[in-house]
Amino acid sequence: MTSEIILQAIVTGLMMGLIYxxxxxxxxxxxxxxxxxxxxxxxxxxxxxxxxxWLWSLFGLDPIFSIPxxxxxxxxxxxxxxxxxxxxxxxxxxxxxICATFGLSIFIRSIAQLLWTPDFRNVDKPLLEGRLEIxxxxxxxxxxxxxxxxxxxxxxxxxxxxxxxxxxxxxATAQDRHAAEILGIPSNKMFAIGWAIGLGCVxxxxxxxxxxxxxxxxxxxxFALFAFVAxxxxxFGSIIGCLYAGIIxxxxxxxxxxxxxxxFKLLYVFVIYLLVVIYRPQGLFGRY
Amino acid sequence: xxxxxxxxxxxxxxxxxxxxIYLISGLIILLFALPFFGLNSFYLHLFIxxxxxxxxxxxxxxxxxxxxxxxxxxxxxxxxxxYATSFFYIEYGISPWISMPFGILVSGFFAVLIGIPxxxxxxxxxxxxxxxxxxxxxxxxxxxxxxGAASGLWVPMTAEDSWSALQFHSSKVSYYYIFLVFFIVTxxxxxxxxxxxxxxxxxAVRDDPQAALSLCINVSNYKIIAYVISAMIMAPMGSLFAQxxxxxxxxxxxxxxxxxxxxxxxxLGGIGNVWGPIIGASILxxxxxxxxxxxxxxxxxxxxxxxxxxxMIICIFRxxxxxxxxxxxxxERKKQR
Numbered sequence: 001m002t003s004e005i006i007l008q009a010i011v012t013g014l015m016m017g018l019i020y021x022x023x024x025x026x027x028x029x030x031x032x033x034x035x036x037x038x039x040x041x042x043x044x045x046x047x048x049x050x051x052x053x054w055l056w057s058l059f060g061l062d063p064i065f066s067i068p069x070x071x072x073x074x075x076x077x078x079x080x081x082x083x084x085x086x087x088x089x090x091x092x093x094x095x096x097x098i099c100a101t102f103g104l105s106i107f108i109r110s111i112a113q114l115l116w117t118p119d120f121r122n123v124d125k126p127l128l129e130g131r132l133e134i135x136x137x138x139x140x141x142x143x144x145x146x147x148x149x150x151x152x153x154x155x156x157x158x159x160x161x162x163x164x165x166x167x168x169x170x171x172a173t174a175q176d177r178h179a180a181e182i183l184g185i186p187s188n189k190m191f192a193i194g195w196a197i198g199l200g201c202v203x204x205x206x207x208x209x210x211x212x213x214x215x216x217x218x219x220x221x222x223f224a225l226f227a228f229v230a231x232x233x234x235x236f237g238s239i240i241g242c243l244y245a246g247i248i249x250x251x252x253x254x255x256x257x258x259x260x261x262x263x264f265k266l267l268y269v270f271v272i273y274l275l276v277v278i279y280r281p282q283g284l285f286g287r288y
Numbered sequence: 289x290x291x292x293x294x295x296x297x298x299x300x301x302x303x304x305x306x307x308x309i310y311l312i313s314g315l316i317i318l319l320f321a322l323p324f325f326g327l328n329s330f331y332l333h334l335f336i337x338x339x340x341x342x343x344x345x346x347x348x349x350x351x352x353x354x355x356x357x358x359x360x361x362x363x364x365x366x367x368x369x370x371y372a373t374s375f376f377y378i379e380y381g382i383s384p385w386i387s388m389p390f391g392i393l394v395s396g397f398f399a400v401l402i403g404i405p406x407x408x409x410x411x412x413x414x415x416x417x418x419x420x421x422x423x424x425x426x427x428x429x430x431x432x433x434x435x436g437a438a439s440g441l442w443v444p445m446t447a448e449d450s451w452s453a454l455q456f457h458s459s460k461v462s463y464y465y466i467f468l469v470f471f472i473v474t475x476x477x478x479x480x481x482x483x484x485x486x487x488x489x490x491x492a493v494r495d496d497p498q499a500a501l502s503l504c505i506n507v508s509n510y511k512i513i514a515y516v517i518s519a520m521i522m523a524p525m526g527s528l529f530a531q532x533x534x535x536x537x538x539x540x541x542x543x544x545x546x547x548x549x550x551x552x553x554x555x556l557g558g559i560g561n562v563w564g565p566i567i568g569a570s571i572l573x574x575x576x577x578x579x580x581x582x583x584x585x586x587x588x589x590x591x592x593x594x595x596x597x598x599x600m601i602i603c604i605f606r607x608x609x610x611x612x613x614x615x616x617x618x619x620e621r622k623k624q625r
Contacts, residue, residue: 037412088604094411098358099555100603106548107596114593225423228416236412263431270420277413278405 004136009258010251011137017250018147019205022154023223024230024242026201029161032174032237033194036086036097040105042224044199046112048074048206049215053121056210062127064145067207074203078195086195087188105224112217121215128211146208153204157197158239170194174237225266226253229273235283244284248272319468323461332460336532338573339471340525344546345553345565346478347521352551353560354487355514356494357407358415361422363546365395365519367429369526370541374441384454388527392520399519400512407511410497419547426542440537443530454531463532470528474521479562481517490514491560545592549576552595556602558611567610572598 027041038044051073055066081104089100128142161167172180173190181187213219230249234241249269256268276283323332344366352358372391376382406417430438449456456462481487489510492500497507530536549572557568576591583590606612 031412037416085600085604092603092607095352095356095358095559096555096603096607098360098412098415099551100600102360102548102551103596103599103603105596106592107600110590110592110596114590221423225416225420228419232413232416264427266420266427267424270424273420274405274417277409277417281409281413 005258006255008137009254011139012143013251013254014247015139015143015147015250016253017247018150018154018243019209019246020223020226020230020249021243021246022150022157022201022205024227024234024246025154025157025239026198027227028231028234028237028239028242029157029170029201030194030198031231032239033170034086034090034174034191036089036101037228038198039098039101039224040081040108041202041227042220042222043105043108043112044074044077044202044220045206045223046215046217046220047077047108048199048203049210049213049219050112050116051203052207052210053123053215056123056126063123063207063210064127067149067204070207071200071203074199074206075196078197078199079192081199082192082195086191090191109217109220116217118217122213123210123215126211140212142208142211146205146211149208150205153201154243157201160197161239166193222266226269229269232273233276233283235285238283238285241283241285316472320465323464329460332464334574334577336460336463336467337577338569339467340529341549341553341573342565342569343471343474344522344525345550345557345569346474346562347518347525348550349554349559349562349565350478350481350521351514351518353554353564354482354490354494355511357410357511357515358551359418359515359518359547360415360551361418361420361425361544361547362518362522362550363542363544364422364425365399365522366526366529366546367425367538367541368395368398369523370530370536371429371435371441371526372523373527374443374530374536375435377443378441383452384527384531385452388524391527392523395519395523396516399516403512403515407508407515422542422544422547426538426544429538429542436537438538440535440540441530443534443536445534454528455534463528467528470524475562475566478521482562486510486513494560548592548595552599554609556598556609558609561609561611564609564611571610 023041023045027038030036030038048070051070052063052066055061055069056063061069085100085104089097092100126142128145130141132139132141132144159167161170169180169185170190170193172183172185173187173194177187180190226249230242230245233248234243234245249272252268252272253265257265260268319335322335327335344362347365348359348362351362369388369391372394373384373387376387376390377384402421406414406421409417429435435441443455445457446455449458449462451462454466489500489505490513492503492505493507493510500510501507526541530541553568553572554565555568556564556572557566558564572595575594579591579594602609
């Protein structure tokens with residue numbers, strides 16, 4: 001075990017972490033806004049990867065160019081989800097909210113399995129290929145670009161939420177739905193926007209990952225679990241917390257896999273989750 | 289508030305409408321008599337699956353319906369039960385009847401172990417943690433060489449039907465009766481539980497933890513008790529299932545689908561109600577088995593599409609489940625006089 005291998009693991013973990021962070025940010029935004037955890041988040045990620053894949057496979061559009069289309073599709077999907085499902089369960093008990101989004105996740109996953117079969121697919125010969133060699137560390141080009149794009153998207157999201165008028169309206173709705181409504185912010189519209197942006201984030205992450213990741217119907221489960229953990233770790237509803245949490249998870253995953261045993265990656269992340277929620281339930285950067 | 293107090297005062301443990309008692313007794317006799325009408329093995333299988341899933345859903349109902357904690361990884365206890373009997377039968381030839389209680393104890397032990405740190409969490413945190421636990425169990429068993437890792441365990445077949453080895457190859461009737469007895473006993477236990485002080489305290493914990501705390505109900509202790517009871521109901525179903533199909537592997541008995549279906553059955557039938565799981569299972573399991581026959585099971589996953597759809601529709605239109613169509617005074621208690 002040389003220092004190069006550890007450095008390599010750190011770089012890999014960092015790159016994965018940025019992607020986790022963006023996925024978690026979408027989840028966190030939705031949670032902060034309406035107190036609903038989207039248990040179908042992984043399936044939405046899977047949908048965005050498939051959208052990228054089909055745009056490539058049917059129209060020959062490289063994943064890197066189809067990103068805007070994927071984002072739009074996912075944002076549309078978010079609005080639909082809100083309009084047909086979430087709208088009705090806003091006032092329901094938490095149990096029903098969990099069951100409803102869980103039902104959505106089963107539904108999307110099995111529909112996908114029926115339509116596209118559980119085969120593994122990948123984008124053949126994308127534009128982004130090959131790897132860089134910096135010192136003794138190898139960095140896959142698609143991974144590097146993906147994590148950079150995710151970072152940019154994350155910063156964009158952060159600026160949008162904290163600086164623009166719509167973003168501030170979102171925050172106001174998250175803090176107090178009724179007070180915001182009195183001030184003339186339609187909460188229903190804000191929720192729809194929140195879903196569109198939340199799933200748009202997933203669209204960016206999924207579209208970029210389609211470059212180098214295998215695309216299959218169960219791909220989202222692990223990412224969704226990591227996103228749940230990242231959201232809990234960063235503090236439910238805190239967007240900037242997701243960035244740190246995502247990076248921590250990426251590092252734990254890759255270093256744990258390197259130093260102990262790669263087949264138990266999920267367990268290390270799980271241990272982190274348990275420690276955090278037991279000793280610091282508000283998360284590392286939570287506002288509650 | 290006044291009204292609730294009146295109801296609580298008038299309520300005794302056995303004050304159920306006579307019609308309901310007759311109906312239940314009649315149903316039990318009918319179920320016991322059913323195999324004599326010459327059911328073919330498909331229908332026996334269907335009934336066995338209904339009984340099994342009803343008990344599994346009832347187990348989930350105890351933790352989610354009564355104490356309000358949503359466990360998304362309940363399949364873990366099912367798997368523990370299944371592995372306990374199969375492993376000891378294969379390695380040491382111990383009869384499943386002896387190892388089944390052991391499986392129940394192990395399951396309860398794990399529930400305590402998991403429950404103590406995790407039931408301090410509430411709501412989403414607990415749900416996510418259990419989701420992770422369910423998958424962790426699967427991951428660990430997939431890599432655990434002692435119990436056959438990913439290829440699982442094959443229970444050696446006995447030459448002929450044997451009660452001590454719990455294997456019946458000539459007909460499914462014996463399985464039918466075993467599952468039926470477990471089904472009835474479990475429901476009786478949970479029914480008693482729901483009308484005992486423990487049941488009321490659990491519901492108090494679910495509805496308002498702060499108020500429960502102020503009435504000297506130790507909230508986290510009661511949650512753990514509910515979790516342990518729930519786990520102990522789940523485990524024997526795993527054991528019986530393992531003896532029924534005689535081959536288990538992590539992907540089958542720790543599958544997330546098990547955690548999904550118990551949730552779905554309970555929510556469909558009516559969560560927090562003893563009768564909910566029966567109604568849910570007797571509607572959902574036939575749908576699932578028939579869709580597997582006519583639409584093809586593997587890969588197609590048509591039954592899962594239906595599950596997801598039903599779950600969403602129920603959540604939107606009938607959050608209290610199908611049981612809410614039944615007038616409450618018939619099922620719960622005599623009409624107030």
